[in-house]
Amino acid sequence: MVRRQSRVVTLTDMALGLYVHIPFCSAICNYCNFNRGLFDADLKTQYVAALQHEIHRRGDGDPADTIFFGGGTPSLLEPEEVAAIIATCGRAFAVTRDAEITLEANPETITDDKLSGFREAGVNRLSFGVQSFRDEELQRLTRLHSAARAIEAFGIARTAGFDNISLDLMMWLPQQTIPQWLESVDALIGVGPDHASLYILELYPNAPLREAMARGKWSLAPDDDAADMYLEAMARLDAAGYEQYEISNVARPGRQSRHNLKYWTDGEWLGFGCGAHSTRRGVRWKNLSSTTEYIAAVACGGQLVAERRVLSAAEALEETLFMGLRLARGIDVNTVKARFGVDVWDIYRRQLEQFRDAGVLIYDGRLLRLSRAGMLLANEIMAKFLVSPVVD
Ligand code: SF4
Numbered sequence: 001m002v003r004r005q006s007r008v009v010t011l012t013d014m015a016l017g018l019y020v021h022i023p024f025c026s027a028i029c030n031y032c033n034f035n036r037g038l039f040d041a042d043l044k045t046q047y048v049a050a051l052q053h054e055i056h057r058r059g060d061g062d063p064a065d066t067i068f069f070g071g072g073t074p075s076l077l078e079p080e081e082v083a084a085i086i087a088t089c090g091r092a093f094a095v096t097r098d099a100e101i102t103l104e105a106n107p108e109t110i111t112d113d114k115l116s117g118f119r120e121a122g123v124n125r126l127s128f129g130v131q132s133f134r135d136e137e138l139q140r141l142t143r144l145h146s147a148a149r150a151i152e153a154f155g156i157a158r159t160a161g162f163d164n165i166s167l168d169l170m171m172w173l174p175q176q177t178i179p180q181w182l183e184s185v186d187a188l189i190g191v192g193p194d195h196a197s198l199y200i201l202e203l204y205p206n207a208p209l210r211e212a213m214a215r216g217k218w219s220l221a222p223d224d225d226a227a228d229m230y231l232e233a234m235a236r237l238d239a240a241g242y243e244q245y246e247i248s249n250v251a252r253p254g255r256q257s258r259h260n261l262k263y264w265t266d267g268e269w270l271g272f273g274c275g276a277h278s279t280r281r282g283v284r285w286k287n288l289s290s291t292t293e294y295i296a297a298v299a300c301g302g303q304l305v306a307e308r309r310v311l312s313a314a315e316a317l318e319e320t321l322f323m324g325l326r327l328a329r330g331i332d333v334n335t336v337k338a339r340f341g342v343d344v345w346d347i348y349r350r351q352l353e354q355f356r357d358a359g360v361l362i363y364d365g366r367l368l369r370l371s372r373a374g375m376l377l378a379n380e381i382m383a384k385f386l387v388s389p390v391v392d
Helices: 041-058 079-092 112-121 135-140 147-159 178-191 208-216 223-239 258-264 291-299 313-326 333-340 344-357 378-386
Strands: 016-022 063-071 094-105 125-131 165-171 195-200 243-246 249-251 269-272 277-280 283-287 305-310 361-363 367-370
Touching: 016 041, 016 079, 016 258, 016 277, 041 079, 041 269, 041 291, 063 079, 063 258, 079 094, 079 112, 094 258, 112 147, 125 147, 135 208, 147 165, 147 178, 165 178, 165 223, 178 223, 195 223, 223 243, 258 269, 258 313, 269 283, 313 333, 313 367, 313 378, 333 344, 344 361, 344 367, 344 378
Parallel strands: 016 063, 016 269, 063 094, 094 125, 125 165, 165 195
Antiparallel strands: 195 249, 243 249, 269 277, 277 283, 283 305, 361 367
């Protein structure tokens, strides 16, 4: 941890991102650790009203250039509900005309009418949780859609006019071999989204999937295979014209996620809804996690914030470095110096040189970035930013 208390420049000139959490799902997947619950139509109606109250209450007219509906399963909302929430954002903030408005969608929830409705509501980017293009893997994950349904949903979205679509895949699934993983990667390339996110399945301690794995005697491929899965997938995406801009994310030119870049580049965002996180003016906070408690608190004008923390200069720097190293572009050492008054290479040189010598970390005098192979060691390298350098 850096001990020097240096001047911190807040990035208030950057437009805000607005995150809207929708905590409802048709079924709960056996690996999911998000803040979500089973769909209930009455609860959803109350929740949408509460969201609009919260947005209205916290609106200060500041510029915002992204709105992101995440979940849960935001595509379970009706288009009129999405339109009402976007309109509320527009009244509470100065939402730019070209704002990126993303909605996460599950393939099984999609119909022509619904997608056309979302488009008319102002949504201009979809993010489909596909996870795999192999049915047996989807079944092991207890997902409700099939590979064919995912491809069909993508086609419906294109027909509805969406020209900015992201697909999520998960790798290192139980029983998945390298060729099977690459089948999904090739299928994704064949479908041709504008953006893709590739995540490694992370199993939290009590995940029901763990029990299913024990019952079914399903195992995970060795760590070395996971590394090969990642490297070969990225090589195929490179060859297909995608540009990797973050450890887990690739995009066609100009189709990077503007909203997610706020998380990775020191931006500011406000989160609305249960369990939503916000970061603004050096303060980070999280709303009440429970959907019913959140609705009740909004109704009586009560306290919505469950946790609040003022980030110290050292924490803000640490986070800037962690997030910056996730980007393919890396950390701009001059920008960090202007903001925090410290030279990253000078203060961490002793800890980082071994990685530069091994070719997994690249420093050109201005940008400090991970090589592709270095991305596999990201956690190990980032941990060096937690080591206390002597700077005073
Ligand atoms: S659809 Fe997504 S949020 Fe809902 S339970 Fe499955 S993984 Fe979790």
